[in-house]
Amino acid sequence: xxxxxxxxxxxxxxxxxxxxxxxxxxxxxxxxxxxxxxxxxxxxxxxxxxxxxxxxxxxxxxxxxxxxxxxxxxxxxxxxxxxxxxxxxxxxxxxxxxxxxxxxxxxxxxxxxxxxxxxxxxxxxxxxxxxxxxxxxxxxxxxxxxxxxxxxxxxxxxxxxxxxxxxxxxxxxxxxxxxxxxxxxxxxxxxxxxxxxxxxxxxxxxxxxxxxxxxxxxxxxxxxxxxxxxxxxxxxxxxxxxxxxxxxxxxxxxxxxxxxxxxxxxxxxxxxxxxxxxxxxxxxxxxxxxxxxxxxxxxxxxxxxxxxxxxxxxxxxxxxxxxxxxxxxxxxxxxxxxxxxxxxxxxxxxxxxxxxxxxxxxxxxxxxxxxxxxxxxxxxxxxxxxxxxxxxxxxxxxxxxxxxxxxxxxxxxxxxxxxxxxxxxxxxxxxxxxxxxxxxxxxxxxxxxxxxxxxxxxxxxxxxxxxxxxxxxxxxxxxxxxxxxxx
Amino acid sequence: xxxxxxxxxxxxxxxxxxxxxxxxxxxxxxxxxxxxxxxxxxxxxxxxxxxxxxxxxxxxxxxxxxxxxxxxxxxxxxxxxxxxxxxxxxxxxxxxx
Numbered sequence: 001x002x003x004x005x006x007x008x009x010x011x012x013x014x015x016x017x018x019x020x021x022x023x024x025x026x027x028x029x030x031x032x033x034x035x036x037x038x039x040x041x042x043x044x045x046x047x048x049x050x051x052x053x054x055x056x057x058x059x060x061x062x063x064x065x066x067x068x069x070x071x072x073x074x075x076x077x078x079x080x081x082x083x084x085x086x087x088x089x090x091x092x093x094x095x096x097x098x099x100x101x102x103x104x105x106x107x108x109x110x111x112x113x114x115x116x117x118x119x120x121x122x123x124x125x126x127x128x129x130x131x132x133x134x135x136x137x138x139x140x141x142x143x144x145x146x147x148x149x150x151x152x153x154x155x156x157x158x159x160x161x162x163x164x165x166x167x168x169x170x171x172x173x174x175x176x177x178x179x180x181x182x183x184x185x186x187x188x189x190x191x192x193x194x195x196x197x198x199x200x201x202x203x204x205x206x207x208x209x210x211x212x213x214x215x216x217x218x219x220x221x222x223x224x225x226x227x228x229x230x231x232x233x234x235x236x237x238x239x240x241x242x243x244x245x246x247x248x249x250x251x252x253x254x255x256x257x258x259x260x261x262x263x264x265x266x267x268x269x270x271x272x273x274x275x276x277x278x279x280x281x282x283x284x285x286x287x288x289x290x291x292x293x294x295x296x297x298x299x300x301x302x303x304x305x306x307x308x309x310x311x312x313x314x315x316x317x318x319x320x321x322x323x324x325x326x327x328x329x330x331x332x333x334x335x336x337x338x339x340x341x342x343x344x345x346x347x348x349x350x351x352x353x354x355x356x357x358x359x360x361x362x363x364x365x366x367x368x369x370x371x372x373x374x375x376x377x378x379x380x381x382x383x384x385x386x387x388x389x390x391x392x393x394x395x396x397x398x399x400x401x402x403x404x405x406x407x408x409x410x411x412x413x414x415x416x417x418x419x420x421x422x423x424x425x426x427x428x429x430x431x432x433x434x435x436x437x438x439x440x441x442x443x444x445x446x447x448x449x450x451x452x453x454x455x456x457x458x459x460x461x462x463x464x465x466x467x468x469x470x471x472x473x474x475x476x477x478x479x480x481x482x483x484x485x486x487x
Numbered sequence: 488x489x490x491x492x493x494x495x496x497x498x499x500x501x502x503x504x505x506x507x508x509x510x511x512x513x514x515x516x517x518x519x520x521x522x523x524x525x526x527x528x529x530x531x532x533x534x535x536x537x538x539x540x541x542x543x544x545x546x547x548x549x550x551x552x553x554x555x556x557x558x559x560x561x562x563x564x565x566x567x568x569x570x571x572x573x574x575x576x577x578x579x580x581x582x583x584x
Contacts, residue, residue, distance in 0.1 A: 024554045025552050040573060043560070058549070058550055059551060059552065090577040138574075141574075142576070150576035156524075282541060285545040
């Protein structure tokens with residue numbers, strides 16, 4: 001199928017994201033909600049669904065849901081109710097999931113995403129509601145039986161449901177990235193898609209451009225990474241357009257995406273769709289949230305990534321690219337802000353943080369906080385580079401590793417020991433340049449005939465024989481002068 | 488109210504119950520009676536009456552996020568018809584190919 005055919009259609013995507021909340025205990029009982037543990041060790045009479053037991057709402061779950069609502073510009077519904085969603089599955093011991101159907105805690109918000117040309121687009125949020133997670137089934141451990149671990153049963157979730165406002169795999173990816181950023185900033189979910197603490201289902205349909213007629217939508221379940229979300233969306237777009245072009249009907253099915261084949265397959269047809277028979281949960285009294293309480297939660301919100309980007313553009317005059325890169329992770333942004341307390345060279349600091357410092361932390365398998373005790377010497381290095389006293393490459397490849405290897409060393413001492421000070425002595429520099437230029441007389445002629453590309457060769461050799469001790473800017477200047485004099 | 492066997496079969500499937508042909512006959516009759524009774528109740532004008540969901544007026548019954556372990560895995564598994572040392576065992580839910 002050609003790009004031309006695909007271009008006749010709009011891709012329409014709505015996402016449902018489940019985020020596991022970082023509470024100590026479950027949504028309706030006091031057993032541990034943490035990941036892992038021995039099988040069936042994080043359980044209680046409530047989470048294993050024993051008859052006669054009564055659930056009780058964890059206040060923190062409500063608070064976290066409200067915070068997410070504020071962060072996504074939602075209306076917070078003060079009157080809340082829980083409902084039962086009835087279906088039978090072995091990892092759902094009660095035979096129903098407690099969720100919110102008619103009266104979700106948050107409604108009608110939006111999240112701003114960056115699209116291709118750096119412009120912004122608001123993706124509307126339909127609702128955010130609270131619910132409990134199910135347990136885990138293992139189908140391949142035993143020949144005859146499925147094994148059930150209920151540690152996850154009752155772990156609190158919020159489900160964030162978008163309107164079908166996303167129009168491409170890139171937009172869908174940007175949206176999930178933004179949601180993940182928000183839950184991490186709010187510290188309400190760790191955002192780990194591989195471990196399943198952030199899960200994504202995509203509702204995908206296609207429509208002919210210029211019409212208002214939406215095709216039947218297919219729901220693709222359990223996309224466990226942003227990359228797989230994009231792959232599934234692109235696969236579905238082609239599959240559905242192909243069917244429409246052939247004049248066939250798109251069945252409203254629930255699909256499964258196979259990450260190893262890149263193909264979607266039918267999980268449930270519409271006929272097999274569950275009838276959930278929702279009804280109000282009589283075991284949980286309703287919630288009437290006090291205005292004062294929800295305002296207090298609003299006041300507790302941290303500065304969100306979007307606000308930080310704006311502040312970085314204004315206060316530190318960073319590029320939009322750098323500001324977004326730094327604020328993508330709250331820990332990185334916090335570290336940057338600590339570093340700029342020591343240095344006025346904001347742009348350099350930003351580049352050091354997202355470049356060599358981040359790489360160093362990654363190599364150690366840690367986050368940037370391990371460098372917190374070295375903020376002062378790092379700012380000294382930045383200063384030396386900015387003042388052209390040492391070369392950037394030498395700073396990254398020699399000085400910084402030396403600082404990390406030897407604690408409590410002063411930077412001037414290290415620079416001295418490593419002999420990294422740029423020679424401002426033009427004589428020595430001229431010596432290097434003369435040597436390199438005399439190596440390649442034919443290249444000098446090419447240069448004079450207008451082939452400027454050979455400059456790279458000269459500069460490369462000059463940097464090599466000076467062992468990175470000279471400043472490329474002045475070397476470049478002196479090299480040009482030298483070549484000019486030879487003409 | 489008249490019902491058909493398909494409805495009975497659907498209800499049985501949703502409840503994951505196996506119902507014999509003989510049982511279907513009596514179940515159909517029972518359900519028709521129940522629904523007829525409901526129809527009678529539906530004759531009452533209840534517009535403006537809030538549905539009764541809760542049996543008392545309590546609101547905002549909340550719990551602090553404090554961990555408390557009240558059972559161990561052995562106790563969790565105790566009432567299950569089938570289990571090993573650590574897991575519940577149930578009929579295979581999906582076929583592996």
